Each structure stands twice: as C-alpha cells, then as structure tokens.
Amino acid sequence: MSDPGLRGAIVWAIVPYVPEAPFRVWLGDAQPVATISSAADYARQALEQRLDAEQTFLVEGKLRPVLLLQDRPLGLLPEIAGLRMVRLEALSDEQQRSIREHQEPSLFHLAAGRKYGLGKEMAVDLNALVRVHQTAIAGRPVGRLDDYEMRSVGERLAEHLDIDLEPLVTALVEERLEELTRPG
C-alpha cells in the first residue's frame, strides 16, 4: 500500500501558544527572566542595541492533535502547515450541538472513534492555523480526513484566511471553458 502522506493526517504535536505581551525573555541561567511590556518596547531596545542579535522567548505550549494540511514528499521543508483542533466538551451544549449539526463553518466536526483516532470528540478550528516542525510530531498519525473532507476544509480555509483566489480560479475557469467550447 502506498504511503498516504501527511496531508489530511491527524497527528499529536507540540504546539506553542502564540506569543503575546507581556513577552518573557530568558537571559541565561543566572539571570532573572526579563519581561518586555510590548513589541514597541522590544523594538526600541533593539534599536538602542540593548539586546543581543536574538532572544530566547518563554512561550507556553502543549501536546495537541493537529490536522496537517500539506505533504512533504521531498522533505525539503521541515515545517508543515496545520490546523489546531479543539475538544468539544468544554463548550456549551448548544455550541456542541451546532458543531455536530455542521452549522459552524469555522469548526469541522470530528467524532470520537477509529476513523480520526480520537478518544474524545473534537473539531478542526479553521481559525487556528499553526506551523509544526516534523520533529515536533509525536509518533505516527492516529487518523485521517479523506480527500472530500480535505477539499471542504481547504475551501473553508481560503475564506477564513481572506485569501483572494479569484485570479487563480478565473484563469482556471477560462482555461476550462476554452477547452469545452473549442470547435471539433
């Protein structure tokens, strides 16, 4: 059987939270953790050359299930785009029902069970795009979305990211129409 690839795979991966102010910077073993109140403050310190070339930021994160969006057949890029998933149980009954009935375009419902490899009911969050390094993936995929489901996720994702696909699709439609209407 051929390798199904990474696109559509559900994996467990280390996912850091998005850094937000105040930023915590680790300055070394013997130093207290520095707190920088804002990105502008950080920029000023960089301009005044009070910072090293780069810093080690302290960012929280955790091991989470993630839906991978890309294949890496050549292994040229170790980072893979994915979507974070969310457990349903902490949401209200009404919100959970709405997700199960596919009334929430931002939340793609995944039932617990063998297909998706989940012990708990979850949803793919279309508003939670993440990048995962290959080395941050724990073990092998536990489940998978099929091609149809991935097309639905992809279509919704383009909308959620405010990506303007019009020029691309217009060109494809024109190309297809030209093929269809070509005499003979």
Next chain:
Amino acid sequence: MYDMNARQVDSSQTRFPAPRPGEAIVVGRYGSPKGVIIHMDDFELFERYRRIFGQRVPYETKLTGAAVAANRLAERGGDEPDLDAESLASALGE
C-alpha cells in the same frame, strides 16, 4: 464586473439540449455564439465561487459565538481538562 442574476424559465416554454455535468453547450447563430447551456451541478459550483469571490469583507465579521469561544479556549489549552491518553498511546504505537 457586473452582478449575475438567474432568471427562471419554465421548461415547457423552451427547448434546449440537456447538458451533462462538465459539459458546456454553446448556442450560436450564423457562427456567432449567443449563450452557453451548462448542467445545474456546474451552475451551482459557479454560484458557490461567486459567493466566495463576491464577498470582500473580512471573515472575522462572520464568526459565530461558538467559533470565537472554541478558538479562545484552545489557544490557552482550556478545552482539554485531561489528556486523551488513548489517542496519544496509539500515536506512539503503545
């Protein structure tokens, strides 16, 4: 760019060849194309694209309460009171 409107015509009032999905029938007269007949499935796809492209408002303005609540919860790990050990063990082959 103009708005596209769909006009309903009863099939008893006109006669036209039935298109298959994926087929465009170009109707012409004296060698000049006058219109195109496509299958309803293709028209629905076209309408879907129009809905996507017709909107120029940020998607954030359409977010529901559930979408925002779920996102905020998961961003700080509040949605997972415990680890899904069964699933994680399966990832590790245990």
